[in-house]
Every structure is written in C-alpha cells, then in structure tokens.
Amino acid sequence: xxxxxxxxxxxxxxxxxxxxxxxxxxxxxxxxxxxxxxxxxxxxxxxxxxxxxxxxxxxxxxxxxxxxxxxxxxxxxxxxxxxxxxxxxxxxxxxxxxxxxxxxxxxxxxxxxxxxxxxxxxxxxxxxxxxxxxxxxxxxxxxxxxxxxxxxxxxxxxxxxxxxxxxxxxxxxxxxxxxxxxxxxxxxxxxxxxxxxxxxxxxxxxxxxxxxxxxxxxxxxxxxxxxxxxxxxxxxxxxxxxxxxxxxxxxxxxxxxxxxxxxxxxxxxxxxxxxxxxxxxxxxxxxxxxxxxxxxxxxxxxxxxxxxxxxxxxxxxxxxxxxxxxxxxxxxxxxx
Amino acid sequence: xxxxxxxxxxxxxxxxxxxxxxxxxxxxxxxxxxxxxxxxxxxxxxxxxxxxxxxxxxxxxxxxxxxxxxxxxxxxxxxxxxxxxxxxxxxxxxxxxxxxxxxxxxxxxxxxxxxxxxxxxxxxxxxxxxxxxxxxxxxxxxxxxxxxxxxxxxxxxxxxxxxxxxxxxxxxxxxxxxxxxxxxxxxxxxxxxxxxxxxxxxxxxxxxxxxxxxxxxxxxxxxxxxxxxxxxxxxxxxxxxxxxxxxxxxxxxxxxxxxxxxxxxxxxxxxxxxxxxxxxxxxxxxxxxxxxxxxxxx
Numbered sequence: 001x002x003x004x005x006x007x008x009x010x011x012x013x014x015x016x017x018x019x020x021x022x023x024x025x026x027x028x029x030x031x032x033x034x035x036x037x038x039x040x041x042x043x044x045x046x047x048x049x050x051x052x053x054x055x056x057x058x059x060x061x062x063x064x065x066x067x068x069x070x071x072x073x074x075x076x077x078x079x080x081x082x083x084x085x086x087x088x089x090x091x092x093x094x095x096x097x098x099x100x101x102x103x104x105x106x107x108x109x110x111x112x113x114x115x116x117x118x119x120x121x122x123x124x125x126x127x128x129x130x131x132x133x134x135x136x137x138x139x140x141x142x143x144x145x146x147x148x149x150x151x152x153x154x155x156x157x158x159x160x161x162x163x164x165x166x167x168x169x170x171x172x173x174x175x176x177x178x179x180x181x182x183x184x185x186x187x188x189x190x191x192x193x194x195x196x197x198x199x200x201x202x203x204x205x206x207x208x209x210x211x212x213x214x215x216x217x218x219x220x221x222x223x224x225x226x227x228x229x230x231x232x233x234x235x236x237x238x239x240x241x242x243x244x245x246x247x248x249x250x251x252x253x254x255x256x257x258x259x260x261x262x263x264x265x266x267x268x269x270x271x272x273x274x275x276x277x278x279x280x281x282x283x284x285x286x287x288x289x290x291x292x293x294x295x296x297x298x299x300x301x302x303x304x305x306x307x308x309x310x311x312x313x314x315x316x317x318x319x320x321x322x323x324x325x326x327x328x329x330x331x332x333x334x335x336x
Numbered sequence: 337x338x339x340x341x342x343x344x345x346x347x348x349x350x351x352x353x354x355x356x357x358x359x360x361x362x363x364x365x366x367x368x369x370x371x372x373x374x375x376x377x378x379x380x381x382x383x384x385x386x387x388x389x390x391x392x393x394x395x396x397x398x399x400x401x402x403x404x405x406x407x408x409x410x411x412x413x414x415x416x417x418x419x420x421x422x423x424x425x426x427x428x429x430x431x432x433x434x435x436x437x438x439x440x441x442x443x444x445x446x447x448x449x450x451x452x453x454x455x456x457x458x459x460x461x462x463x464x465x466x467x468x469x470x471x472x473x474x475x476x477x478x479x480x481x482x483x484x485x486x487x488x489x490x491x492x493x494x495x496x497x498x499x500x501x502x503x504x505x506x507x508x509x510x511x512x513x514x515x516x517x518x519x520x521x522x523x524x525x526x527x528x529x530x531x532x533x534x535x536x537x538x539x540x541x542x543x544x545x546x547x548x549x550x551x552x553x554x555x556x557x558x559x560x561x562x563x564x565x566x567x568x569x570x571x572x573x574x575x576x577x578x579x580x581x582x583x584x585x586x587x588x589x590x591x592x593x594x595x596x597x598x599x600x601x602x603x604x605x606x607x608x609x610x611x612x613x614x615x616x617x618x619x620x621x622x623x624x625x626x627x628x629x630x631x632x633x634x
Contacts (some may be wrong), residue, residue: 052527073533085524089546098542099532150532 002063002076002153002186003028004049009058011044011210018044019210021058026188026203031180034190035197035233036207042190043158045207049188050079050156062154073102075154078147082159084139086131086146092118093127096146103150110149117148120182121175137168144179157189161196173199194234198222206230228332231257231325237288240299243329247273254335257325260288260302263317271316275299280306291315383407383602390598406599410607414600416587419576423604426584430564430611432495433580437502438559442552445507449514450540454526464515471508479572486573493575501573502563510555517551518544553619561612581608 004026011019019041026032034042047053049060051072059066067075078099086095093114100110118124121141131139140160147155157176161169177200180187191197197204198218206213206221206229214226218234225231225239232238240263242256248271250256258273268274275291278298287306292298307315326335352358378395383406385399412422419425451457452464482501483492491497521544529539570580579587585608589601 047527050527050531052530071533072531077531079528079531081524081528083522083524085522085528087525087529087543087547098529098534102533102538146528146532 004154004186004188005059005061006045006049007059007061009045009048009060010056011041011048011053012056017210019048019056022207022210022212024205024212024215026186029184029186031187031189031200031202032205033197033201033203034188034205034207035192035194036213037233038192039209040207041210042192042207044210046079046156046158046188046190049154050077051075052079073099076152077154077156078150078152079156079158080140080143080147080160082162084131084136084143084163086139086142088131091128091130092123092134092142092145095131095142096127096149099146099150113149113151114145117145120148120179121145136164137172140164140172141175144176148179148183153186155183155185155187157187159190159192161191161193176200194236198234204234206233224334225257225325226334228255228257228327231327235259237300237302239325241327242273242293242297242299244295246293246295246297253329255327255329255332257327258319258323260300262319262323263299263301263303264319265301265303265307266316266318268316270318272318273299274314274316277307277309277311277313277315279311282306289315379602379606383599383606385599387595387597387599406597407603407607409597410588410600410604414588414597414604416584416591423581423584423588423607425577426579426581427607429495429574429578429584430581433498433502433570434560434563434611437499437506437563438556440499441503441506441510441559442555444503445510445555446514446545446548446552447540448507448511449516450518450544451536452511452515453518453521454523454539454544455536467508467511469508471512475505475568479568483572492573493578495574495578498569498573498578498580501569502566505569506559506562510559513555513558514548514551517548521547557615557619560615564611 004024006022006024006026009019009022009024010017022045034045036042044053048055049062051067051070055068059068061067062075062077086092087098090098096114096117097110100113105113114127115124118127121144123138123141123145126134126138126142131142134142140163143160160176161172164172173196176187176189180200189196189200201218203215204218204221205215208229214221214230216224221230221234225234228241232241237260239257239259242250242258243254244250244252247256263273273293275293277289277291279290281288281290285304287303289301289303289306290298291301301315301317307313309315327333328335381397381399382390382395384402384404386401386403386405389400410423412424413420414422448467452460486492486497486501491500525543526539529543534542564580565582566580567582567586570583571586574580574583585604588604
C-alpha cells in the first residue's frame, strides 16, 4: 500500500499541451475518483501514473520513490480497463496468472493467489473457461481478479463500468466499493459518470482541459463547488444558473446557482425566481419541472408533487439562503 | 363485404428456379469457370497422351490411351542443355530457396509490423513511409544495382543471395500487412500486458503471436506463391545449377533442339504449379476459418 504524489505533471503530444501542471496528493488507502467530461485528460493522467504514457514534465511518486522512469510492471500498480482487455487466447486462470508468471512467482504461490482472488470475486467456476464464453459482467470480474492477484499497492480503474448495462453497473459498483473496504488499498478510478464518482470516492478530483478544477470529498464538492464548472458537473440534474434580473437580489456581476432539489414552490410575494412551465418529467418518486424565466433562461425544479397547472402558467420559487451559491460572472469563481 | 378464408401455404411467392436472374448469374459463373478450367483440362489430358496421339491434332479429345510416361520424363529425364535430370533438380532448388525465404521474411516482417503498430518510436512514420514506398518501386529498376551489391559481398550466384533478395522484396508488403493487423488488435490488450510485466518479446510471443494465426497464414500464402512463382530473380541472381523450378521449366519448354514434346511440357508445367495449388487447398480453409473467428469475437 502506498500514497501517490503528483507534482507539476505535464503532458504534451508534439506541440499540443494536454496536461497543464497537475498537483495531487493521494493518501495511502484512499479511493480517489478522477472525473470530468471526455477529453479532460483524466485517462491520460491515469495512464501516466500507470507508466503507459510518457511524462513530459513533472513527477509521479508512488510511496516515497519517483517512478517517472520505472516500467509499468515495476511500479506496483494494477490496472482494470474499460474493455476488460482479457487475453482472448488464454483461459480465465491463465489470464489471472499471466502477470505473476512474468514476475517468476513460484507455481504454488500463483495457484494460491489465483484461487483466493477467484473466491473473492465468485469466479471459481469459470477458471478454465475462455473469456469469450463469459458475459460482460463476468469478464470485468476476471479483469478485476487479474488486478487483485498481483497484490498491487495501487489499483487503477479506467472507466471499468462503462461497457456494462445499467443494472450490472450498479452491482459492480457496489462490489468495487466492497473490495476497497476489504483490501484497503489505494485505488484510483476514472469515470465520466458523476454518480459513480459521488458514490465511490473518498476524494473526487474534477478535471477540465488538463487542469484540476477542484479536489475534495463528494459532499464538499456538492455543497461548496469552487466554480461554475464543478457546480454544474457534480449533482444531477445539474445546478441552475440565474443571471441579471431573473432572480431577486442578484448583483449584476454575479451568477446565482441553485440546485433543482433546493427550489421550493411559493407564492408570488415570496418568490426569488419565477418561470413559465414548459414540461413536466414525471419520475414517480419526484417530478422534474422544466421552466423558463422571463428573460428566456431555462431552469429545472425537482418537486415531490408536480404542480397541477397547465403549460405556460407561471410558477414561483425560493430557496433557503445557505443553499444559494454565488459565482463571479467573469471568472466563474465562487464568491465567499 | 364477404370474408374470404384463405387456406393452403402462405408467405411470399416462392422464387422460380429458372428466373431470369438465376439464369444470368449461373450463366456468367459457368462461362467464367469454363474459361479458367478449359486450359487446365487441355493441359491434363495432353500430359497423359502419347506423342502419336497428340500429333492427330484433337486438342480437346480425351486420351485414347493413358500414359504417365511424360510425367516421369518431365520430373527426372527432360534435358536442359547438357543436363538431363528433368525438373527434379529445379524442384529441390526451389524448396531450398522457398523455406528459408518464407520463414525469415515472415519472422522479420511480423516483428517490424509489431514494432510499428505497438512500440511507436521516433521516426516510425518516416520509416513506415519509406517502407511502403519500397512496395511501389518496380523490380526491374533494382535488378542491376542488386547484382552489383551481391557481387561486392560475394553472394552473387549463390542460393543465400537469392534468399536475401526474396526476403528484402517481401518486406514492404508483409510489414504493411502485419502492421495493419496488429493495429486492429485492441491497444488495451497491449497495455494490460505491459502492466502485467511482459516486455517487447514477451508481448510479441505470448500475446500478439497466438492471436494472429490468420495473418500468418495469409502472409505464408502470399510468400509461398510469390517466391515459388518467381522467375526473374531466379534467373538473374543464380547460376544454372541453382536455378529454381520455374527457370528449369522454361528451359525445358523452350529447348530448341529435337521435337517439341507437348505432353512433357504440359506435365512439367502442372508439376511446377502444384506447390502453390496445394498450399491454397490446405491453408485456404484455415485462412477462412481464422477470419471468421476474428469476426465474431465479442
């Protein structure tokens, strides 16, 4: 087990700079999730930690030693890929033992470790099958098993759930969370899905265009987003932004952010913001009400009971003061 | 309105066996098949006829009396100049040229392709462009320079020299073939193997090679037929005692003295074409199976 320390990490392909100096501390045993839109550099960052992508500038340290020039297999990392990346010509057992064989581990030790990992992941029955005879979920479990047997200091997950269907995704997500609890290893997990990030992470790192936007616990990012990007990326449906005279008491240089779940319906006298009803998405437990302000800006309110008014009618909302976020209109930074 | 109950077979109207479409398709196929099979038929029947029967001039008539004398003669007795060992010597020369050329060229080209596809080194693109350019240079341009080159290193006229020439000329197209195939193998497999601790050769032998049987078969077919059928290099870079089968065949068929023994010539030609034919029949199935297996890999 080990910590990961990243300092001033830069990556360029030719003249195109894709990582602009990332600093990051990952503590021993922490579950860290890199999250961001596609092309933000989260996978590149992960591959640089794994040693699969050359480091242009800066350092990556695992434990106490800088590993910039250390081969991937010598870094004490194991990686789980989005497409599973199982060797198609080998059985599950051979897939899982390949890494250990490369490291010249004694055969009985390999056997013990593979069996133990298979036990944990409940894939003992499939050990002699070839990957092509497994379902997507089983394949991903084998891929995780292949990582476990190497007993790495750091686990790296590159969007491991993206190829699974919705039901399996939830289930495998839980299994990964349990695995982390059980092994206590450092885990770094890349996803573009903020739900995965919120549910799994001890610490979320939000990336955009090769820069870290904010680092913090899921709840901290939800309650205190540093800027408009993080505010809209974390939470679903995303935070509503209001400008100008759409909202009562808004300074002209500010953007006011209120999450859909924090809007409360009220009467015209107490209204902070009002909008014309456009559409209601009824989800059973709650309804998402889409509205437009008088200036044409769209926003969403999450309501337990959908209003019994027709399309085009005006609804009024307010929100408690501590749930209102203020951002600078120019820079997008949070106003404290 | 009256409901009319329909009974009996349902579904779309069955297509007529002798539709205009079918007649056209099968007609074309039959004509094309005849076009290719007729010469083969003439060759085979002529090769088992005696000379008197051939002199009658009935080219398409089946043999009255079947004799394998011409085949024996073609294989072991036909003369080229002073030498009367028939095709057999050329056959063994060809085998001695073919086996090392095929193995060495595929071995080198597959490693080349693997390096170009997976281990992107500085200047890889330039290297690849030059290599591909090599595929478009006509052989004739290179003939004389290579003669000089081989002479300078003392390999002119030897089998080794010819093997080297075949290996080099196979390189552009084979490297391209392997590179494209290896590029189609998901990159993440390669990365997983690196994290698992396999090196350049470990990944090549344990991951890439076992997954690439089909492309090795394709490369083998290309090289075996290409090298076996080669005439130009064989005649330019070797001396008579090392002439490959194709050159030997030409010398037998084109020998000027004596009667033209059409039956022997036909037998000799079929014998020479047999090796590529056998390779196609044996590996063709494997080849198709390999491609199909790759297609449904989930």
